[in-house]
Amino acid sequence: MTGKEKLLQSALEGSRRDLSRLLTMIEKGEELAMSKGEENLDYMILGITGPPGVGKSTLVGRIISYWKDRGKKVAVLAIDPSSPRTGGALLGDRVRMDSANSGEGVFVRSLSTRGNPGGISASLMAMSKLLASCGWEKIIIETVGSGQSEIKIVAFADKIVLVDGPDRGDIIQAEKAGIIELADLVVVNKSDVPSALKVAENIRSAFSFSNENDSPEVLLVSAERNDGIEEMMQLIQSSESPLWRSRIKIRERLLSLWDHRLMSSPMLNQVIDDIETGSISLEDGLDILSGWKNE
Amino acid sequence: MKIVMAKPGLDGHDRGAKVIARALRDGGHEVVYTGLRRTPEEISRIVMDEDATALGLSTLSGAHDVLVPRICELLRESGMGHVMVFLGGIIPERDHGKMFLEGVRAIFGPGSKTEDILAFLENSESRIEKNLPIGVFNDDGWHWN
Numbered sequence: 001m002t003g004k005e006k007l008l009q010s011a012l013e014g015s016r017r018d019l020s021r022l023l024t025m026i027e028k029g030e031e032l033a034m035s036k037g038e039e040n041l042d043y044m045i046l047g048i049t050g051p052p053g054v055g056k057s058t059l060v061g062r063i064i065s066y067w068k069d070r071g072k073k074v075a076v077l078a079i080d081p082s083s084p085r086t087g088g089a090l091l092g093d094r095v096r097m098d099s100a101n102s103g104e105g106v107f108v109r110s111l112s113t114r115g116n117p118g119g120i121s122a123s124l125m126a127m128s129k130l131l132a133s134c135g136w137e138k139i140i141i142e143t144v145g146s147g148q149s150e151i152k153i154v155a156f157a158d159k160i161v162l163v164d165g166p167d168r169g170d171i172i173q174a175e176k177a178g179i180i181e182l183a184d185l186v187v188v189n190k191s192d193v194p195s196a197l198k199v200a201e202n203i204r205s206a207f208s209f210s211n212e213n214d215s216p217e218v219l220l221v222s223a224e225r226n227d228g229i230e231e232m233m234q235l236i237q238s239s240e241s242p243l244w245r246s247r248i249k250i251r252e253r254l255l256s257l258w259d260h261r262l263m264s265s266p267m268l269n270q271v272i273d274d275i276e277t278g279s280i281s282l283e284d285g286l287d288i289l290s291g292w293k294n295e
Numbered sequence: 296m297k298i299v300m301a302k303p304g305l306d307g308h309d310r311g312a313k314v315i316a317r318a319l320r321d322g323g324h325e326v327v328y329t330g331l332r333r334t335p336e337e338i339s340r341i342v343m344d345e346d347a348t349a350l351g352l353s354t355l356s357g358a359h360d361v362l363v364p365r366i367c368e369l370l371r372e373s374g375m376g377h378v379m380v381f382l383g384g385i386i387p388e389r390d391h392g393k394m395f396l397e398g399v400r401a402i403f404g405p406g407s408k409t410e411d412i413l414a415f416l417e418n419s420e421s422r423i424e425k426n427l428p429i430g431v432f433n434d435d436g437w438h439w440n
Contacts, residue, residue, distance in 0.1 A: 095330035
């Protein structure tokens, strides 16, 4: 057995230390071969996305407690941005998740966008699969504070919760296309702030004009005050993702894999250098990179 | 380097820890900040889950005498002897020797320069490359200051 196989064996048998080591390997771009028997298919990946500062981490803290109280093992992958200049990152999601540190049944890994040569999506899929196989049945992925067009989370999450908050612009924001169309549930956090009610109404009314009748529910909660969390969890369980989303999911997965292939090419730095000096064009660079396969 | 910055015990002042976390980020490191009032057990589990290379502990309350040995012990017990531990905050001069014996590799008190901390981490990285020990377990007595 190679070192990696030994680690996998021990992680599957419950070693938290070795599971954590394997996650680092995946983060660095290594691939992990699991046999079909080792894969666990009975798990759920919940994606939490939304703009910066709306309370995603605090809400994740509540979801951890909810599942933990019901005897579930919960793993969280919390993603924060890294500096494009220095590559450094400050990963502070834990600070807002009190429940993240409370015991054997909760596993939290902070990830920066940089640690992943092939873009974060491809590694997130592999990490979730590994966590599930090691018995972590509920997996929460918290994205970086994201804008409207970032729909990558569709590639790996089974259920998507879009979190919004008060004082985040007028009704036009809710009319725009993007992630809001793909959410299973829209949660307006900070319900104790009076303007939150108006935000929720605006989003609901934007949905009510649409011809589709599969618009997501809009729910007011307060993560800080632990208000509305039970109802939110029940809605997450009962929501059924529309069928057309599976095609989008496949498309996003293809894109992720494509990114991964390009970015993990050993030629990458050379190609960037050559484009910088002008000796090849962008198109040439892409041709070189896409000709390389990660076998 | 992936570094966990932690505030052990009941001391509630984390301006220093946050300034250091920020400086390390600007130095190109990946820093996980734990927030206030973590127990030694929580800190050891966080280091494990994050698979961190180093652990920075900030304490101003005077409880380092109890907390630091306990954390180092937990790291060793749970197979994380390779993790490098460094300290910041108020650690009286007379305790430095004891902390180094516990496996701590550097202590940065008030007035420390962030450049110095970055230089320490750079030095530690080059020690890793040369297979020289920096962890809390394999103690060859090396420390930075």
